[in-house]
Amino acid sequence: MRYDVVIPAAGQGKRMKAGMNKQLMELQNEPLIVRTLKVFENDEWCRGIIVVINEAERTQFEQLFSRFHIKKITAIVGGGKERQHSVYNGLQAIKNSDIVLIHDGARPFVTIELIHQLVNEAKEHGAAIPAVRVKDTVKKVRGQFVEETVERSSLWAVQTPQAFHVSLALRAHEQAQKDGYIGTDDASLVERIGGKVKIVEGDYRNIKLTTPDDLLFAEAILSGWVSS
Ligand SMILES: Nc1ccn([C@@H]2O[C@H](COP(=O)(O)OP(=O)(O)OP(=O)(O)O)[C@@H](O)[C@H]2O)c(=O)n1
Ligand SMILES: C[C@](O)(CO)[C@H](O)COP(=O)(O)O
Numbered sequence: 001m002r003y004d005v006v007i008p009a010a011g012q013g014k015r016m017k018a019g020m021n022k023q024l025m026e027l028q029n030e031p032l033i034v035r036t037l038k039v040f041e042n043d044e045w046c047r048g049i050i051v052v053i054n055e056a057e058r059t060q061f062e063q064l065f066s067r068f069h070i071k072k073i074t075a076i077v078g079g080g081k082e083r084q085h086s087v088y089n090g091l092q093a094i095k096n097s098d099i100v101l102i103h104d105g106a107r108p109f110v111t112i113e114l115i116h117q118l119v120n121e122a123k124e125h126g127a128a129i130p131a132v133r134v135k136d137t138v139k140k141v142r143g144q145f146v147e148e149t150v151e152r153s154s155l156w157a158v159q160t161p162q163a164f165h166v167s168l169a170l171r172a173h174e175q176a177q178k179d180g181y182i183g184t185d186d187a188s189l190v191e192r193i194g195g196k197v198k199i200v201e202g203d204y205r206n207i208k209l210t211t212p213d214d215l216l217f218a219e220a221i222l223s224g225w226v227s228s
Contacts, residue, residue, distance in 0.1 A: 001119050002047045004097040005040050005161065006090035009033050009061070009105030010054045010079020015211050021057055022209060023105045024064070028222050032209060033061070034068045035108035041072050043112045045119060048074035050093045051105070052086040055079075084182055084189075088173045091166075099123060100169050102186045103161035106209045109221055114203060115161060121198045122163035129163070129187045130202030131156035159202045162186045168195055 013022030023033035033051075040046045049070070053061045055078045065073055075093035079086035087102055094100055099122055103110065114130055121128035134155040140147045162185060164172075172189035176182070183189050187197045205221050207214055220226050 001045055001099070001116075001123065002097070003045060003099040003101055003119050003163070004048045004050065004074070004094050004166075005046060005101040005103055006050045006052065006087060006094070007033075007036065007040075007103050007105050008052045008079065008083055008086040008090060010052050010086045011083065011106070012054075013106075016209065016214075017212060021054065024057070024060060027108070027215075027218055030068075031064055032108055033105050034064055034070070036103070036105050036110075037065075037070045037073075038068070039108070039110055039112065039115075040103075041070055043115060045116060046072060047097065048072055050075045050077060050090045052077050052079045052090040082182055084173070084176065084186075087186060088177060091170055091173055094166055097166055099163060100166045101161040101163045102169070104208050107160055107206055108209070108218070109203070109205050109207065110159075110161060111203065111206075114200070114206065117200050118161060118163040121200055122165065125196060125198040126168050127162070127164045127187060127190045127195055128198040128200050129185070130159045130161070130200050130206065132159070132202045132204050133157075156199060158185055158187065159206050159208070160185070164190065 009023045016022040018025055025032050040049050049072045077089045077093050118128045134157050138150045172193050175193050176189045
């Protein structure tokens with residue numbers, strides 16, 4: 001089963017407070033974006049990688065891809081203001097593929113096993129996303145007071161990669177673009193045009209490196225201190 005992957009990496013990483021694009025930071029001597037790309041580089045199902053970057057950082061990214069011998073990259077595309085705009089630009093570069101995965105450049109710990117489950121489910125259902133059960137109690141808050149306690153048994157925290165039939169992902173993004181709608185993930189765009197999205201059990205280690213404390217957890221994973 002073959003797929004293409006779009007990897008948005010054009011964010012600023014403001015919450016990481018590193019003074020640079022967090023994806024260029026090194027984790028145990030390897031840049032974060034390279035770790036993410038290598039998972040797909042080493043997956044025989046992956047046909048091509050489309051990376052979305054900030055044009056101002058193009059040279060830095062291109063040098064890394066060449067230094068670390070990432071060979072499956074088929075396009076390096078300029079990003080947009082929001083993640084969703086960057087993904088939209090990346091989707092335009094797909095050619096002759098049935099299935100597309102959309103994966104955050106800042107999630108280096110995704111496994112090939114999870115990717116293959118998602119591809120299989122997307123093939124069958126049109127869309128499939130990884131998610132883990134929410135462990136904390138979640139409350140809806142207005143101002144500084146609780147409005148309600150949300151029923152936890154139906155709550156899942158969603159990750160990437162999110163897998164889609166290419167035509168469905170394109171249709172969902174086109175419609176959102178037309179409506180001026182911004183969602184926080186790609187599946188939400190499919191949901192709003194009536195598409196069914198299959199949930200696949202994700203992995204608590206498949207974190208997005210967002211804030212400085214995530215770097216500690218990343219170090220623990222890389223040091224083998226966090227088992228599945
Ligand atoms: N305009 C944007 C914004 C985000 N992303 C990418 O989308 C992924 C998930 O976004 P997030 O973790 O929020 O990254 P940033 O937007 O960089 O973080 P922040 O909001 O802290 O600035 C990242 O790989 C990021 O580079 C992107 O390609 N284009
Ligand atoms: C797409 C995502 O990673 C799913 O959890 C997440 O919604 C991205 O959110 P961000 O605010 O752009 O980091």
